[in-house]
Amino acid sequence: MPDVTPPTLAPRTNDLAVKLANVNGTGSASANALLMQAIFRMGIPVAGKNLFPSNIQGLPTWYEIRVNANGHLARAPAFDVVVAMNPETYARDARELRPGGYLLYDSTWPAPEALRRPDVHLLGVPLAAMCREAFAGDRERILMKNIAYAGVLVALLDIELPVVEQLLDEKYARKAALRDSNRRALHMGLEYARAHLPCPLPVRLARMDANRDAVLVDGNTAAALGAIYAGATVAAWYPITPATSLMDAFAAFCKRFRTDPDGRKRYAFLQAEDELAAIGMVIGASWAGARAFTATAGPGISLMSELVGLAYYAEIPAVIVDVQRVGPSTGMPTRTQQADILACAYASHGDTKHILLFPAHPGECFEMMVQAFDLADTFQTPVFMLSDLDVGMNDWVCPRFRWDDAYRPRRGRILGKTELDALPRFFRYSPADENEVAARTLPGVDARGAFFTRGSGHDEFGAYTEDPVAYTKVMERLARKHRAARKHVPTPVVELDPTGPSPLGLVTVGSCDAACREALAMLRERGVRADYMRIRAFPFTDEVEAFLEAHPRNVLVEQNRDGQLRRLLLDETAVGRDRIVSVLEYGGYPLTAQQVLAGVERVL
Amino acid sequence: MTYIKKPAVRHPGLEKNALGLTLRDYEGSMSTLCAGCGHDSITAAIIRACHALSIAPHTVAKLSGIGCSSKTPTYFLGGAHGFNSAHGRMPAIATGAGAANRRLLLLGVSGDGDSLSIGLGQMAHAIRRNLRMTYILENNGVYGLTKGQFSASTDLGSKSRRGDPNVVPPIDPVLLALSIGATFVARSFSGDKDQLVPILEAALCHDGLAFVDVISPCVTFNDHEGSTKSYAYVRKHGLPVVHADFVPPADPITLEQEPGTTQIVPLHGGARVRLTKVAQDYDPRDRVRAFAFVQEHLARGEIVTGLLFLDESRPSMHEVMGTVETPLVELPYESLCPGAAALDAITEQWR
Ligand SMILES: Cc1ncc(C[n+]2csc(CCOP(=O)(O)OP(=O)(O)O)c2C)c(N)n1
Ligand code: SF4
Numbered sequence: 001m002p003d004v005t006p007p008t009l010a011p012r013t014n015d016l017a018v019k020l021a022n023v024n025g026t027g028s029a030s031a032n033a034l035l036m037q038a039i040f041r042m043g044i045p046v047a048g049k050n051l052f053p054s055n056i057q058g059l060p061t062w063y064e065i066r067v068n069a070n071g072h073l074a075r076a077p078a079f080d081v082v083v084a085m086n087p088e089t090y091a092r093d094a095r096e097l098r099p100g101g102y103l104l105y106d107s108t109w110p111a112p113e114a115l116r117r118p119d120v121h122l123l124g125v126p127l128a129a130m131c132r133e134a135f136a137g138d139r140e141r142i143l144m145k146n147i148a149y150a151g152v153l154v155a156l157l158d159i160e161l162p163v164v165e166q167l168l169d170e171k172y173a174r175k176a177a178l179r180d181s182n183r184r185a186l187h188m189g190l191e192y193a194r195a196h197l198p199c200p201l202p203v204r205l206a207r208m209d210a211n212r213d214a215v216l217v218d219g220n221t222a223a224a225l226g227a228i229y230a231g232a233t234v235a236a237w238y239p240i241t242p243a244t245s246l247m248d249a250f251a252a253f254c255k256r257f258r259t260d261p262d263g264r265k266r267y268a269f270l271q272a273e274d275e276l277a278a279i280g281m282v283i284g285a286s287w288a289g290a291r292a293f294t295a296t297a298g299p300g301i302s303l304m305s306e307l308v309g310l311a312y313y314a315e316i317p318a319v320i321v322d323v324q325r326v327g328p329s330t331g332m333p334t335r336t337q338q339a340d341i342l343a344c345a346y347a348s349h350g351d352t353k354h355i356l357l358f359p360a361h362p363g364e365c366f367e368m369m370v371q372a373f374d375l376a377d378t379f380q381t382p383v384f385m386l387s388d389l390d391v392g393m394n395d396w397v398c399p400r401f402r403w404d405d406a407y408r409p410r411r412g413r414i415l416g417k418t419e420l421d422a423l424p425r426f427f428r429y430s431p432a433d434e435n436e437v438a439a440r441t442l443p444g445v446d447a448r449g450a451f452f453t454r455g456s457g458h459d460e461f462g463a464y465t466e467d468p469v470a471y472t473k474v475m476e477r478l479a480r481k482h483r484a485a486r487k488h489v490p491t492p493v494v495e496l497d498p499t500g501p502s503p504l505g506l507v508t509v510g511s512c513d514a515a516c517r518e519a520l521a522m523l524r525e526r527g528v529r530a531d532y533m534r535i536r537a538f539p540f541t542d543e544v545e546a547f548l549e550a551h552p553r554n555v556l557v558e559q560n561r562d563g564q565l566r567r568l569l570l571d572e573t574a575v576g577r578d579r580i581v582s583v584l585e586y587g588g589y590p591l592t593a594q595q596v597l598a599g600v601e602r603v604l
Numbered sequence: 605m606t607y608i609k610k611p612a613v614r615h616p617g618l619e620k621n622a623l624g625l626t627l628r629d630y631e632g633s634m635s636t637l638c639a640g641c642g643h644d645s646i647t648a649a650i651i652r653a654c655h656a657l658s659i660a661p662h663t664v665a666k667l668s669g670i671g672c673s674s675k676t677p678t679y680f681l682g683g684a685h686g687f688n689s690a691h692g693r694m695p696a697i698a699t700g701a702g703a704a705n706r707r708l709l710l711l712g713v714s715g716d717g718d719s720l721s722i723g724l725g726q727m728a729h730a731i732r733r734n735l736r737m738t739y740i741l742e743n744n745g746v747y748g749l750t751k752g753q754f755s756a757s758t759d760l761g762s763k764s765r766r767g768d769p770n771v772v773p774p775i776d777p778v779l780l781a782l783s784i785g786a787t788f789v790a791r792s793f794s795g796d797k798d799q800l801v802p803i804l805e806a807a808l809c810h811d812g813l814a815f816v817d818v819i820s821p822c823v824t825f826n827d828h829e830g831s832t833k834s835y836a837y838v839r840k841h842g843l844p845v846v847h848a849d850f851v852p853p854a855d856p857i858t859l860e861q862e863p864g865t866t867q868i869v870p871l872h873g874g875a876r877v878r879l880t881k882v883a884q885d886y887d888p889r890d891r892v893r894a895f896a897f898v899q900e901h902l903a904r905g906e907i908v909t910g911l912l913f914l915d916e917s918r919p920s921m922h923e924v925m926g927t928v929e930t931p932l933v934e935l936p937y938e939s940l941c942p943g944a945a946a947l948d949a950i951t952e953q954w955r
């Protein structure tokens with residue numbers, strides 16, 4: 001290969017992207033998290049995207065860190081630094097670098113051809129050799145290699161060393177030996193880099209103050225905390241990626257906040273035999289009066305469908321979190337998508353229609369989880385929170401969560417003994433209030449409130465029926481009830497172009513938010529005016545329809561093949577077909593602004 | 605409605621229990637099952653057992669799946685909340701209800717299709733969890749409601765109405781329950797209320813899942829010759845091996861029968877059950893022997909009945925989970941929400 005000098009990157013501060021390529025099961029996660037947290041503590045906007053395989057050990061895994069002073073934190077389109085720790089993927093990892101970028105590899109072994117690109121800088125650090133010397137035992141050597149490359153990056157990117165050391169002290173506060181090995185590995189990498197590499201690089205970090213009121217957290221942890229604050233006492237589930245960490249977090253919070261001094265638990269955590277049972281348990285518990293929920297992904301939604309229809313028809317609250325992953329079938333379990341929208345909106349046979357909430361980041365996962373319970377109780381119906389793998393499992397910087405101690409759960413219409421005293425006779429489904437909701441009673445309270453819950457045909461009094469008129473009357477009320485919910489679900493986030501009215505609406509949902517906002521800024525830089533709307537719930541509020549009607553052309557960005565949100569909008573609003581065009585990206589990686597931009601340009 | 609004033613005779617059905625309630629108060633709406641259906645006799649036995657135990661109807665949650673059998677909760681305990689759920693899904697719904705409110709007296713009714721075919725998984729896992737509930741399997745060896753298909757408890761060679769023999773081996777619910785750790789396993793016959801009522805009373809007092817398989821002939825689709833779930837077959841081949849007498853908490857046990865044939869087993873809430881062994885070689889406390897005994901007789905075409913196995917020592921679902929005594933539904937919100945200050949502490953850890 002001819003010896004050409006690669007171009008030099010123009011200096012940039014707090015605007016860079018690093019990709020860490022590893023083999024899964026080798027402990028790279030803690031090094032990656034360490035880097036993320038250190039950058040966060042330096043007050044700089046940062047996001048991490050974990051692109052991991054559906055596997056326990058031995059397959060390629062990547063972690064992408066994007067830093068952006070302006071707060072654009074969608075997935076990065078190209079990388080300034082790639083840490084190539086997996087020989088299997090050397091060639092493709094090298095390709096992800098922008099010209100002039102830096103490729104860090106383990107120079108214990110000579111750099112293979114796959115790593116060579118004339119336009120990038122190759123940085124070798126003999127990580128394995130250094131760790132072999134410094135540490136005993138294969139396990140520690142492998143683990144500390146990760147911390148050593150973190151040390152190299154600390155030097156290359158100008159990450160503040162005391163911040164990193166503080167993080168290690170906190171993490172290993174009770175494990176002195178581990179803390180010491182971590183510190184040693186960190187310094188080993190750092191010192192080698194300072195001695196042999198061009199530190200710091202032209203792309204580097206410098207302390208800011210953007211995170212004063214922010215937290216770094218994933219959506220699943222946030223949603224679990226929301227369930228705790230909503231007062232959920234029964235959780236039933238069947239393990240599935242990417243919902244598992246939500247239930248793990250719920251269990252951990254329960255242990256911490258819901259355990260009596262004598263060890264007794266103020267919650268029930270049920271690992272069901274499958275999702276059919278999980279949703280059954282949720283319905284049973286809600287029927288008995290508890291706030292109950294489950295978390296799952298697409299395959300679980302398919303299995304739950306039959307009983308979701310039962311809860312809809314018998315009017316029993318249920319909260320279901322769908323952390324969406326790539327379908328159909330098993331699909332790609334560790335990749336993100338938004339392709340369960342229609343399956344959830346109309347889950348189950350017969351005419352059914354459900355309330356959906358679409359969080360865009362962990363802060364909304366927390367809030368919407370509480371709203372989901374209030375809505376489920378108020379409307380006595382299943383409510384789906386449709387998060388996705390990107391929101392659920394990746395670490396996001398978002399405003400610190402707030403809580404109002406005056407909050408009390410809106411439990412909806414439930415009659416107790418006193419209310420029954422005042423009633424000549426109780427009927428389960430009559431009379432309905434302005435929201436088309438009738439009062440319910442709970443088992444175990446009073447014989448006068450006893451009624452028979454059934455998924456079979458029933459009339460407005462709850463009695464079994466096969467009569468067309470009586471049956472239809474109930475179904476019509478259920479339709480009106482769903483419509484009534486539109487006054488109670490979260491309104492869309494709308495941002496009008498500051499320079500004046502625009503004929504173009506950029507519309508999206510959930511985790512596409514970051515990429516769409518960044519694309520919007522790029523469009524505006526190019527002189528394209530556009531208004532922005534992020535839809536947050538179904539049934540669609542009046543604002544959603546008004547926005548779409550106000551723009552002759554709306555570009556709707558979503559992560560599925562068939563334009564599911566578009567179809568739902570066309571079905572459920574009066575908006576005309578040609579008003580909404582789709583931009584669809586659904587390959588499984590989090591969206592980039594460049595993909596949105598290219599899509600918008602394609603359809604305009 | 606009658607215009608003739610009735611003479612004031614004390615009808616045994618109007619006898620009052622400790623709550624001042626008569627059998628009437630434990631009834632539900634009129635059955636719509638076929639005349640002579642075994643399921644109706646089980647309904648009558650449930651009514652008797654609940655009345656005898658002076659259970660306040662509203663403390664019961666009666667749940668079922670789908671099938672003729674699963675319709676029956678409408679026919680008893682009109683004062684209790686009922687839940688006629690989905691085919692094979694009653695166990696999960698009962699588990700959720702029981703998890704939320706551990707004071708509910710759960711009474712689940714199911715069929716052999718509901719529990720042994722579509723709901724086999726849920727039934728098995730409810731048994732494993734040992735949720736406190738009475739689980740009645742109204743076993744007619746056929747799908748009644750869908751008009752006579754073979755179920756998973758139809759015996760090999762048993763003939764359908766059209767004369768085709770069943771060629772797939774059956775699942776014996778008693779053997780299954782024994783093999784997966786059930787703590788109360790009984791089998792009875794819908795036509796034998798002297799046996800069934802005390803078994804149900806004991807079941808309702810068991811602190812765990814009480815599994816009761818009741819052979820319950822389907823007169824319309826499976827009461828013919830060749831069916832082992834017919835009235836005639838069970839009357840001929842039924843073999844009571846353990847007779848259960850239910851002893852309510854207040855009653856002293858007066859008569860001790862000859863040692864070796866009688867066992868007194870304490871139940872939840874101070875009640876006891878007195879098991880009289882009809883077959884000398886039967887020990888209802890020994891799971892391995894019970895399993896072998898049932899299987900040996902099954903091989904001879906004999907259906908052993910009675911309270912076949914009882915283990916009061918294994919903890920029930922809430923004990924295993926370590927839940928608080930107060931039903932979760934009764935916990936005030938203040939004891940569930942950590943509050944704003946705790947949220948600050950949590951989010952501080954994310955910084
Ligand atoms: C998912 C589903 N599949 C099929 C049915 C139709 N179905 C209703 S009852 C029944 C069988 C009931 O048999 P069993 O539980 O033995 O009750 P039985 O009528 O014999 O008492 C079937 C297959 C259904 N209701 N739901
Ligand atoms: S079909 Fe059979 S099980 Fe159903 S009601 Fe009639 S006799 Fe009973």
Ligand SMILES: [Mg+2]
Binds near residue numbers: 745755
């Ligand atoms: Mg049957």
